[in-house]
Amino acid sequence: xxxxxxxxxxxxxxxxxxxxxxxxxxxxxxxxxxxxxxxxxxxxxxxxxxxxxxxxxxxxxxxxxxxxxxxxxxxxxxxxxxxxxxxxxxxxxxxxxxxxxxxxxxxxxxxxxxxxxxxxxxxxxxxxxxxxxxxxxxxxxxxxxxxxxxxxxxxxxxxxxxxxxxxxxxxxxxxxxxxxxxxxxxxxxxxxxxxxxxxxxxxxxxxxxxxxxxxxxxxxxxxxxxxx
Numbered sequence: 001x002x003x004x005x006x007x008x009x010x011x012x013x014x015x016x017x018x019x020x021x022x023x024x025x026x027x028x029x030x031x032x033x034x035x036x037x038x039x040x041x042x043x044x045x046x047x048x049x050x051x052x053x054x055x056x057x058x059x060x061x062x063x064x065x066x067x068x069x070x071x072x073x074x075x076x077x078x079x080x081x082x083x084x085x086x087x088x089x090x091x092x093x094x095x096x097x098x099x100x101x102x103x104x105x106x107x108x109x110x111x112x113x114x115x116x117x118x119x120x121x122x123x124x125x126x127x128x129x130x131x132x133x134x135x136x137x138x139x140x141x142x143x144x145x146x147x148x149x150x151x152x153x154x155x156x157x158x159x160x161x162x163x164x165x166x167x168x169x170x171x172x173x174x175x176x177x178x179x180x181x182x183x184x185x186x187x188x189x190x191x192x193x194x195x196x197x198x199x200x201x202x203x204x205x206x207x208x209x210x211x212x213x214x215x216x217x218x219x220x221x222x223x224x225x226x227x228x
Contacts, residue, residue: 022094022095023093025203026200028199029197037087038068038084038196039052039085039086039087040052040079040083040084049072050079055069056195059146067106067196068084069110070084070178070196071193072180075189080189081179081189082190087175088174092173093173095171096155096167097171100153101204102152102153102202104148104198104202105148106146106148106195108146108194109144109192112143115180115194117138117139117178118151120161120179121169121173121177130165132160133158133161134152137181148198155167159184161184180192180194
């Protein structure tokens with residue numbers, strides 16, 4: 001029984017990895033001292049913001065903990081919107097079959113403007129392109145401390161943008177975006193500074209329960225072997 005359950009868990013996690021780059025339990029902690037693929041800018045003129053995403057120290061774990069900083073200046077033009085995205089990286093893939101039910105992270109508002117943070121899942125190279133934004137948003141007061149948040153990402157947890165398909169966006173994500181938007185819309189101009197750390201892919205409750213049950217059974221079997 002224990003061996004069978006262990007093999008089932010292994011098979012499930014393997015299939016999740018094969019379905020796309022995104023996998024249960026993956027995380028960006030920025031301990032490497034790099035932005036780990038999180039960038040900003042682009043568009044037809046390949047414009048970049050005056051202050052690109054960068055790494056600073058002082059994350060949730062203490063003074064030596066690196067974290068990502070996203071800055072926007074408001075107004076118009078490059079850098080006016082608070083947003084950063086990861087393209088063709090580990091956050092790309094098929095979220096419909098990955099077993100990932102949510103994306104958790106630590107957020108901190110370092111600026112003087114209230115921020116409302118959402119995620120956007122994008123497949124801009126599909127025909128037609130698909131974009132979907134999370135219904136769940138987290139409002140951070142100006143100069144607030146670190147807050148741990150969880151964005152549910154089921155099909156019913158997102159709203160399509162520009163008439164796009166939620167299933168199309170989740171099923172073929174090539175871009176994951178963090179942004180400020182007070183509603184389920186595109187990113188909005190604002191002068192703000194956002195700290196981000198410990199971005200992680202959270203498994204479905206059923207998967208978590210199965211893994212926990214498997215670990216309990218394996219521990220029980222190990223104790224029985226030791227007691228013989």
